[in-house]
Amino acid sequence: MLDLDKAIQLLKECKHISEQDVHELCIKAQELLIKEANIQIVDTPVTICGDIHGQLHDLLTLFKSSGDCPNARYLFLGDFVDRGFYSLESFLLLLCLKVRYPDRVTLIRGNHESRQITTVYGFYDECIRKYGSANVWRYCCEVFDYLALGALVGGEGGVFCVHGGLSPDIEGINQIKLIDRKQEVPHEGAMCDLLWSDPDNVKRWSISPRGAGYLFGKNEVDQFLYKNNISLIARAHQLVMEGYKEMFNGGLVTVWSAPNYCYRCGNVAAVLTIDDNLNRDYKIFEAVLQDASAIPSKKPATDYFL
Amino acid sequence: MSDFQRKLFQRKLKDAEKALGFDFSEESEESGEQVTVYPKWSEFYDLNEVYTDDKGNQFNTYFTPPKNDKSPVFIFHHGAGSSGLSFALLSRTIREQMSKENRSNDDPVAGVFSFDARGHGQTEIVSNPNDFSLKAFTDDFIWVLKELIKRHTLKNSIFAFGHSLGGSIVTNAFAQLEDAGIKGVGMFDIVEDIAIYALDSMGTYLKNLPKTFNTLEDAISWHIKLGHVKNRESALISIPSYFKKNVKTGKFEWIMDLHKTEDYWHDWFTGLSKKFVDLSTSKLLILAGTDNLDKELMIGQMQGKYQLVVFQDTGHFLQEDTPSKTAITIIDFWRRNDNRQVIIKSTWGSKK
Numbered sequence: 001m002l003d004l005d006k007a008i009q010l011l012k013e014c015k016h017i018s019e020q021d022v023h024e025l026c027i028k029a030q031e032l033l034i035k036e037a038n039i040q041i042v043d044t045p046v047t048i049c050g051d052i053h054g055q056l057h058d059l060l061t062l063f064k065s066s067g068d069c070p071n072a073r074y075l076f077l078g079d080f081v082d083r084g085f086y087s088l089e090s091f092l093l094l095l096c097l098k099v100r101y102p103d104r105v106t107l108i109r110g111n112h113e114s115r116q117i118t119t120v121y122g123f124y125d126e127c128i129r130k131y132g133s134a135n136v137w138r139y140c141c142e143v144f145d146y147l148a149l150g151a152l153v154g155g156e157g158g159v160f161c162v163h164g165g166l167s168p169d170i171e172g173i174n175q176i177k178l179i180d181r182k183q184e185v186p187h188e189g190a191m192c193d194l195l196w197s198d199p200d201n202v203k204r205w206s207i208s209p210r211g212a213g214y215l216f217g218k219n220e221v222d223q224f225l226y227k228n229n230i231s232l233i234a235r236a237h238q239l240v241m242e243g244y245k246e247m248f249n250g251g252l253v254t255v256w257s258a259p260n261y262c263y264r265c266g267n268v269a270a271v272l273t274i275d276d277n278l279n280r281d282y283k284i285f286e287a288v289l290q291d292a293s294a295i296p297s298k299k300p301a302t303d304y305f306l
Numbered sequence: 307m308s309d310f311q312r313k314l315f316q317r318k319l320k321d322a323e324k325a326l327g328f329d330f331s332e333e334s335e336e337s338g339e340q341v342t343v344y345p346k347w348s349e350f351y352d353l354n355e356v357y358t359d360d361k362g363n364q365f366n367t368y369f370t371p372p373k374n375d376k377s378p379v380f381i382f383h384h385g386a387g388s389s390g391l392s393f394a395l396l397s398r399t400i401r402e403q404m405s406k407e408n409r410s411n412d413d414p415v416a417g418v419f420s421f422d423a424r425g426h427g428q429t430e431i432v433s434n435p436n437d438f439s440l441k442a443f444t445d446d447f448i449w450v451l452k453e454l455i456k457r458h459t460l461k462n463s464i465f466a467f468g469h470s471l472g473g474s475i476v477t478n479a480f481a482q483l484e485d486a487g488i489k490g491v492g493m494f495d496i497v498e499d500i501a502i503y504a505l506d507s508m509g510t511y512l513k514n515l516p517k518t519f520n521t522l523e524d525a526i527s528w529h530i531k532l533g534h535v536k537n538r539e540s541a542l543i544s545i546p547s548y549f550k551k552n553v554k555t556g557k558f559e560w561i562m563d564l565h566k567t568e569d570y571w572h573d574w575f576t577g578l579s580k581k582f583v584d585l586s587t588s589k590l591l592i593l594a595g596t597d598n599l600d601k602e603l604m605i606g607q608m609q610g611k612y613q614l615v616v617f618q619d620t621g622h623f624l625q626e627d628t629p630s631k632t633a634i635t636i637i638d639f640w641r642r643n644d645n646r647q648v649i650i651k652s653t654w655g656s657k658k
Contacts, residue, residue: 120616121597168652198610205650207642209588211613214650239608261608264601
């Protein structure tokens, strides 16, 4: 039987939990997530966190600086896994907290919560390395399919939260409710855009250099805020060296929560707390692991430069 | 029996003969050389033209023109030690793929172009032939590209891709080529920090490089055995173009002596990642194996500045190892980024 409090303790110490426990946890999480709407309604006060990418030690710093769960309420904007060395522990810890304190933790889906992306960017390999088979990866991917696509914080005049950004197919938050989200992230369409798009100084919808999603500008943000009666779009998805960045007269913010991303980018991280009066409070934090040279990397083949 | 299997069989037979005390090696090597039929450039491209500049430098080029004005032209630049024919199979695959997708007669099929850079293949450089600086390669590339556009009066959208050192050259050239209608730049398997790190072991690598091969088949087998190229179909057209036959010894020697380029190695790659991320055009980076990015590319990728694609099941010469996947990726990249093609439909404001 899965002992959640014990699992939380083990994961915080970056220790192994059994494959059976992972399975049980993932089933429980699915049962919980299936009941959630595509857009979760979240109460204030809440701390909104951006990309984590398997940086478990920095996630623990985040909890230390912004308050332990369940004392503080958290909303994570996705991209829990890939690139960092502790994707599995980070995701399982968040999942344990979700199952243990469902009303205190909200997890929404990022573009990395996908089978296709995790096989390329590290999470799949990490699961194989740590468990010797793909089972654990498969259980986690099942959970990914059930994660909500966004959240609405603070009701009217509040904050719309999503991993990537807006979609040319989604003018109103109500339209998101019509998406059948229980699937692998598609290559195009509304669900893809919500997880992939970026804000930029563009006059109209533009092609995203990423190869998925779109670029949207102040016009789109202003319209979206007005039509949906909200004051802010909070999203993650883009590395911000200063941890967070407000754009379009404060109508949109990017929050990034993986300090010194991938142990080499030299950035700080941030979280955003929204209080009962919808005031914004940003908290900056730095990486635990600063030394990139301590990280083993794959050596390139000698023919590399030819 | 495929050529490859036959070769293998012949080799086994030869070993067995040796074990029995016979040695027919000379004869069988000779006849072996005659059995393999190497494909010709004309199976991959329509034209093989020599472009001569005003200094008398002669660039060997391969080109198949675009089907019509709305077809893009894809330009390819090979890496150090390789040749224009490294893109032969990819070029043909791209055209086959696009033709397959066509619904009507005036649908686009890309033009494809590659050439031998200075010191490589059949290109003959007479002015400063030992200048292998990034600037020299870049100047050549710009001249060749402009010459191509002029000769064939091209008005098409152009996308330029480079493998390895070639990636550095097309990136370096783009800033000076904005007027040439380049709509996108792609690099195949090149990351600045990792290339520079790999340079440390290049000396040893070159020292262990066989100076000559008895036959072209030996050269091809060597490349395949070491995993430099994994796809024999491509190796048959690309590898022979790296060698010339010494008429005295009858052996095959490398056309490009990479030792001569040693002084320029750092020059080729220093500052590449930042330059690439800062390019003001659509950018594609395809990596082989893993997403091993350096700091600049990592920040750029996570800020959404370019498209990253990782092929896990390929070696460094990804255009040769996985031509179909590379073709599909390039065609998708063109479709998304050619502003003559793209119209973004929004449903916003439709329900009033």
